Amino acid sequence: MIIEAILKLNPTAQVSVSADDINQITWENGTPPIPKEQILAILPQVELDMALDNLRVKRNKLLAETDYLALSDNNLSANMSTYRQALRDITNGLTTIEQVNNVTWPTKP
Numbered sequence: 001m002i003i004e005a006i007l008k009l010n011p012t013a014q015v016s017v018s019a020d021d022i023n024q025i026t027w028e029n030g031t032p033p034i035p036k037e038q039i040l041a042i043l044p045q046v047e048l049d050m051a052l053d054n055l056r057v058k059r060n061k062l063l064a065e066t067d068y069l070a071l072s073d074n075n076l077s078a079n080m081s082t083y084r085q086a087l088r089d090i091t092n093g094l095t096t097i098e099q100v101n102n103v104t105w106p107t108k109p
Helices: 002-009 036-070 078-088 097-101
Strands: 015-017 025-027
Touching: 002 015, 002 036, 036 078, 036 097
Parallel strands: none
Antiparallel strands: 015 025
16 A cells, blocks of 8 residues: 555656565655655545545446346336446545445345
């Protein structure tokens, strides 16, 4: 996660990190070092971004499982429409890791 934090601060950074240890960063090819304090400060946002990405992967899989029902030659039931909308809205308002980890998934009809 250290590398992700560094790349969030400097997307062109060339760096390696041993064992994801902030004390074992090697700045490569003239990349200017970023102070450890800045890296540590952005870690919670990186962790949240990663958790949201994982949540979206699961959400997208669940949506894909019902995509065939939303084709123009099928009639989508109101329950299925509500379920799919709830899946699309699942990331709305999530601002903490705790919220992401405690998401209540809608029940597939």
